[in-house]
Amino acid sequence: MKVYLWKGKNPKNRTVKGEMEAETPEQVKSSLQRRKITSVKVKEKPKDILENIAMFQPAVTETDVILFCRQFSTMIDAGLPLLQCLEILYSQQENPTFKKILKKIKEGVETGETFSEALGRFPKIFDELFVNMVEAGETGGILDIILRRLSAYMEKMAKLKKQVKGAMTYPGITLAIAIIVVAVILVFVIPVFSQMFESMGGALPAPTLIVIAMSEFVKKYIVFIIVGIIVAAIGIKKIYNTKKGRIIMDDMILKVPVFGILIKKVAVAKFTRTMGTMMSSGVSILEALDIVAKTAGNKTVEFAIGDVKVGISEGRSMADPLLESGVFPSMVCSMIAVGESTGALDTMLGKIADFYDEEVDQAVKNLTDLIEPFLLVFLGVVIGGLVIAMYLPIFKIASVVA
Incomplete structure (x- = not known):
């Protein structure tokens, strides 16, 4: 067409x-x-000449998928046939990239694929968790309920990501600005003072000599410093992309003071939320654990969940392997044990997730409150130290004149 x-x-x-x-x-x-x-x-x-070049097309965002779920569940609940829902959502979609994907999904369903199979052809947009839950919804005849749960789950996960990114953005930007300011002072401002002091003659104070030496070093090797930083960043990324490197670095991240605690709380919130959502949607516990492990985002947490899967296969409970991993707090394991014994594990997981969402909120606030004064002191000491070091000779001259 x-x-x-x-x-x-x-x-x-x-x-x-x-x-x-x-x-x-x-x-x-x-x-x-x-x-x-x-x-x-x-x-x-x-025709748009750039429509077949992926880098020039808008990305499909989490918001697009969440809105798709919400609208789809409402239409299914209203009794509209699956293909008609897809046709309406396709015609109303404003994101051209997502529009093409919805068209292919619609065509797949028309040719006899199940909805979950059609979604599974786009793993970058609809991950394994999404596809499995839709499949469970199709099998159980509760697709509208599953899509509603999926949209609620994705909204909470998006909020969690936003909180962590927010906690990292402020210190990152402040530190970057501080480095740029210090570099500008060392490369452009200090040499002016240095020339002025040379014309005056006389011995300079030790702090001033240190700052001038730093300025000369940075000015002389600025290109090598920038290249070194870029090479180091690429090197760290390459190490992280290796299996062994990622295991070591993920374990180190969890042990970092303050930040490691935040990452653990995020991992607990994500694990309990995902497990609770999948189990309440009819996905088997072993299949759910397999998917949750793949989407953990941290190798240490992934291995811990893998141990849980092995333990359950051997007839053990979920709580014991989680406690043995050392990643999940004893309180969480105790609550999961209660959920298992009462037969309401999915409900208990949801309650733990709600609790840890609030814990993440508090942890982000604590991290921000801790970093703010630290950054202010750091900026004051570094930039203030540079300024004082350069004004010491002027103060000395002023006292001699007096």
Whole structure:
């Protein structure tokens, strides 16, 4: 089918326009006439020369997928057929990248694929967790409920990511600005003072000599310093991308003071939220553990969840292997043990997730409160130290003159 742009007059004689997929312009005119739109002008939509270049196309965001879930669940709940829901969502989608994906999903369902199979062809947009839950919803005839749960789950996970990113953004930006300011002072400001002191002659104080030496070093080797930082960053990234390197670095991250505690709380919140959502949707516990382990985001946590899966396969409870891992707090393990004994594990996991969402909120606040004064002191000491070191000779001259 081709895409046509149309323009016409509605029953109130107001100009309206839009676009429509059809085989011919006559089909567009016929469809618009049924909607009582007159004086119709139709032309084929010109092709975008960049539409096949991925880097120039907008990405599909979490918000797009969440909105898709919300709207889909509402339409399914209202009794609309699956294909009609996909047709409506496709026609209303504004993101061109997501629109193409929805079109392929619709075509897949039309050719006999299940909805979950059609979604599974786009793992970057719909991950394994999403596809498995949709499959469980199709099998159980509760697709609308599953999609509603998925959208709620994704909204909470998006909030969790936003909190962690927010906690890291402020110190990161402040530190970057501090480094730029110090570099500018050392490369451009200190040499001016250095030339002035040379013309005056006489011995300079030790702090001033140290700062001048630092300035000369940075000015001389600035290119090598920048290249070194870039090479180090690339090297760390390459090490992290190796299996052994990631295991070591992920374990180190969890042991970092303050920040490591935040990461652990995020891991607990994510694990309990995902497990609770999947189990309440009818996914088996072993399958859910397998998916949760893959989406953990930290190798130490992934191995801990893997041990739980092995333990359950051997007939053990979930709580004991979690406690033995040392990653999950004893309180969490105790609550999971209670959930297992009462047969309400999915509900208990949801309660733990809600509790740890609040814990993450508090941990982010504590981290921000701790970092703020530290950064202020750091900036004051570094920049203030540079300024004082350069003004010491001037103070000395002033005292001699006095």
